[in-house]
Amino acid sequence: MRTVAAIGQRLALSGHLTRPMLARMIRTQLRRLVLDNGLRILLAPNPVGASVGVAVHYGVGFRTEPEGRTGLAHLFEHLVFQGGRDAAPEGYLPRVQRAGGFGDARTRQDVTVYYAAAPASALEMLLALEADRMRSPGISERTLRTQTAVIDEEIRLMVRNRPYGAFPWVLPRVLHSRAENTRDGYGESADLAAFDVPLCERFFADHYGPGNAVLTLTGAFDPAAAERLVRGHFEDLPARPPVAAPDTHETLPDRERRLTVTDPHAGPHAVAVGYRMPDPVTERADYLAHLVLAALLGQGRQALLRRGPAAAAKVSSLSVGCGLFGLPLDTTGPDLLTLFAVHEGEQGAEDVLASLDGTLEALARDEAEAGLLRATTARWAAGALRELGTPGTRAQLLGLREALFGEAELTLALPELVRTGVTGEQVSRAAARLASSHRAVVRFAPAEAAAGVTERAAREQAAA
Amino acid sequence: MTGGAVHSPLRDAPDGRLPLPDADVVLGNGLRVVVCSAPVVPLVEIRLTVPYAATEPGEVARCQLLAAVLLRGTAHRDADGYDAALAAHGATLNAAADADKLTVAGHTMADTLPAVLALLAETVRAPRLTRDVVLPEREALARRVRLATHQPAALAQHALLRRRYGEEAAARRQPAPEQAAACTPDDLAELHARHLGARGAVLVLVGDLRPEEAVAAVTDTFGAWEAGPTAGAPEVPSWFPGGPLREVERPGAVQSVIRLAAPALPRTDPGYPALHLAQLVFGGSFASRLVTRLREEKGYAYQLGSGVESVPGASTLMVEADTAAEHTVPALAVIKTELERMAAEPPSVREVDAARSYAAGSTATAMSSPGALASGLANLLHAGVGSDWLHNWGPLLAGVPHDAVVEAAHRFFRPARITGVVVADEAAVAPLRLDDTGELAF
Structure with a gap:
């Protein structure tokens, strides 16, 4: 022992x-x-x-x-x-x-x-x-x-x-x-x-x-x-040597990758975007800055992609999150920052992407307004604390960070780290990093709309 | 109930029962305030319920638009300013509406509760009903209503409403996109004056709070809310007969959505606990007969079960299963067999005892989360039971004789009492089609 x-x-x-x-x-x-x-x-x-x-x-x-x-x-x-x-x-x-x-x-x-x-x-x-x-x-x-x-x-x-x-x-x-x-x-x-x-x-x-x-x-x-x-x-369970996890090192994407999925059940068109996140261990501060950036882009009514001149019109639903399942810090492997938006018309995807790109560029150039940053992180932190109010979820999140990082404390500290530990300058750098990185863009085309244009199958094409 | 009492905070009862709320008072304007101390995390959960009866054509769409506009600023603040103020306190609030009520649900950091209550009171009393707010929101609402029609579960829910209450009554409970698009700011002002009064409204607060301080903060912020006209009695959904299932065609569906319903007893009925136990034996828990047969023996479903849906004055027994197109016919046969078996082989003493301990214990376990407790209390109070319901739930279940559960099993689960809908590709239900009316044998 x-x-x-x-x-x-x-x-x-x-x-x-x-x-x-x-x-x-x-x-x-x-x-x-x-x-x-x-x-x-x-x-x-x-x-x-x-x-x-x-x-x-x-x-x-x-x-x-x-x-x-x-x-x-x-x-x-x-x-x-x-x-x-x-x-x-x-x-x-x-x-x-x-x-x-x-x-x-x-x-x-x-x-x-x-x-x-x-x-x-x-x-x-x-x-x-x-x-x-x-x-x-x-x-x-x-x-x-x-x-x-x-x-x-x-x-x-x-x-x-x-x-x-x-x-x-x-x-x-x-x-x-x-x-x-x-x-x-x-x-x-x-x-x-x-x-x-x-x-x-x-x-x-x-x-x-x-x-x-x-x-x-x-x-x-x-x-x-x-x-x-x-x-x-x-205590009386016999020890067994665990099999080592495979090396799954993933290089950074070298180009933007685009795909169009023909969706037999979709009504309106939709678009999904995925960016590679910083490493959760070796680039922890950057990872947290990306978390705050995602919240600035998509959390609540005051989200930058929902209001102001850059907001795309005719978007029925929009979400931005860190982690494949919307939960940050839940893998040691290559993690994603994701955006998903349902929009009107095929052209709407370009509007969403233009809104995203314009907002990232603006944030990279000028730091987010201090009041907005504070309000955004305060709301994010309260949401993260709320999850800890349920015993089953609390056990799950503590054990998750212990299993992945040997750092159960991270689960308890995360709300405060996000609320007060990320500066506007760090968020600007995160925005610049996303703006200059290669991402995945996936369009969802309703089957009726796509049937005349292409085969009833997914088609993949490299970006220009 | 007027007056009521603020108790000193009660700690969790040693017998596993949930504590009574620490305060249950009615303000002079008729707003009922129910408060529970649950300092698990430094937050307070907020649930406001304003009941009404939306009975005119298109009124439910106007109510939903009012809910959409409600948190988009006030007479004194624009939408961005309002949301920024909430967010600065760590607060998130969401508003929703149906034909019976408007609700606002959310949470705030504990130490900013008074400020967030003031923001909520501000918009409840004087929302920003200007064209620049209303017009974009009504477009967004129409888009959301349209978007929902592509979700198989939402399709099924709409179809089930029609099946239960007929086209006209169902239309009154379900917004249409064109109704949403036709609402004007004046409509909303009229609706606001008619429906959003303090009289009959209920505010539930659960979390890291001192009860007397919380009640004082509500009195400060909501005390001047106009009582408004006396709320019309909620429209009690009518009884509906059993009968063939309605087919809703969804071409290309690889899974069929089965939704069955039968009238049950309202929450306030003395027979409700027995019905609830019978329902748990049937399909309301993992050990239940339906889950065992359909999922754990046959592998016909991942998501399935039964439950009781309560509104003021009525409840409905619901049976749900999502099953592969090719399993639809046999899955319906299994459900029917299990419904029949509730009378042929009534719940055993062992089954009922397991259901009893599950029902009492799991409620206490779920309600140890402040958010779940706040939602649970708000829903129960709206359905018409007292704020002591959760505290008394265990003893209430303990007092149900086995015979009463057997009787409920006989009375409520007969297939002839059941109606419902199946959202499916036409080939999946072809063998059940009665003729070309779109009805399916069950």
Whole structure:
């Protein structure tokens, strides 16, 4: 067993912190421990309320799953979600729900997370269920078949049957080059059809060992008691050497890449734009400046792309965000700043791009007005704090940054870092960087409008 | 309820029950203020509900336009200035409207609550109803209404309204793009005077606050809000009969959207808890019969389930599933079999007990998030129950005899009581087509 360290918050206190915010942040203590089998544990008690949150992050996702096995990380998430051998026959979620809780799971680029929230009295049960599936997930031919079918329904719901369903997956596909970085998370049909139980068991052995996992506890619990429970349930899990994640280094795009997608379900035309984000570790300050830039461009009524002379007309919906899923700092790989706009008429895309380019140039030339910058970051920070008000989400976000960066504190500090830690000058530099970088531009053409012009298939063309 | 009380902040009850609100008072102008201390993060959640009955043709479109304009400035501030002021306090507010109510939902940093309440009161009392604000917003609303018609779930929802209440009543509850495009600033001024009064409105505040200070801040900022005309009683949706499903053709759909409905009991009815438990056994939880059969055994759906949708004076039992085109017919057969089985094999003691502990515990768990608690309270108060509903939910469920759940299972789940819609490619439902009326056998 290694150290047990209590780590308080080291925040850049800037004088702008409000009374309750300061008090609350300081009260939150993070405690880490590492078991002999390599399991990392993060205890983040929050004495308010009567619920607990539990998250387990495994260090494998759709970007790091084995080559030729696309979709396996996500399929495996569905299988593991059923629960371990001891949870049978009822299964994981029925047990959690009967105890008054809820649970869910997600597969992301680098991690797969299982999270739950429940009344504080159910903490031990949640831990037992997680240890159970970390020890022996109930994988069978039958669940494999059924969950493959459920995933087919999921793909229809999320991608194939909705307007603009190719967003956001199409952006990394167009912008990035390496196969690992262009995957859509759901996987290729041919790969999905070829999965069998031995393959899943191998995946479990390689990626689901305690040494490749982070267990996070939040909410109303006593840290000493929780530590005893965690040790009781997880300490006897055998250590397994994790398989190293593949090197997925992605070079910067060398030209603008454009694609037009014919969308059978779209009404109006739409356009999506993707830019490469700075590295979240080696270029952290720049990454945060891009976060603020995205908020200036697209957050709220006063967003620069929604008002003033540069705003594009006849846009029905517009969003700008950092991270493929709109959540910043959720991958160590190549990350994206994305824009998505639904607009009237085919020409509208050029108006949106002109508005974007004009705004970036103006911001690169002249710093954003100080009042606007302050208001934008204040609103962003409040939104990020709000997410921490839900125990399950809190556990998920703390564990995410611990698993990716060894930096759970980042989740707690992020609102304040964005609110007071980014200057107008840094945002100007971010705008200049975007303006001079090569991006992906994807147009969504409604099938009726496109039918006369082109084949009913996607066509790709290099930008001029 | 007039007068009411400000309690000293109650901490979470040891038995897992949610605490009562710390304050539930009615101001002199008729605005009800419900406040809960929940200092989880340094924010306060804000939910304002103004009930009315939009019964004239096109009125719901005008209400939605009023909601769209509401946060676009006031008589004293333009749209940019207004939003900048909100943002500077870390606040986000969004307004929405339907045929029953206008709502404003959002949050603010805790220490700027009084300033944000003042901004909200300013626009509720005197929104900026000038042409330069209204004209672009009405175009935007018309575009949004049109955009929604391409979303299969929205298509299904509109079609289900028509199926339940007929064309005319459904049209009154659903805005049309041309109605939105026809609204004038004068229409909105008239609507504002008629609907946006304090009498009957409810303001819910949940978060890092001191209850008496919060009530004082609301009194300062909203105390001078005109009471307005007495709100008309909400239009209670009429009872609707079961019958064949309506097909909504969506050429090329690779997944069919199934939405079924049957009249249920209003939230305020003593029989509601038993119905709720029966519904959880049927399709309202992951362990439920429908989810087990349709998803975990057959793999026919990723997203599915049942629920009860409540409005003032009425509730509807809803059953939903999205299933691949080629699974549509067998999926509907499974749903029908499970509906029949609610009477043939009524919920067992074990099933009901599991539903009971899920219903009580999961509500408390979900409501530990201040945002969820604020929304939950606002919705429940609008549906007509007391602010003690959540506090009493566990005991209320505990008191439901098993027999009552069995009776609800017999009474509410018979396929003959069900109607609904299927949004699908025509080939997916061809075997069910009754004739060329667009009706499908169920």
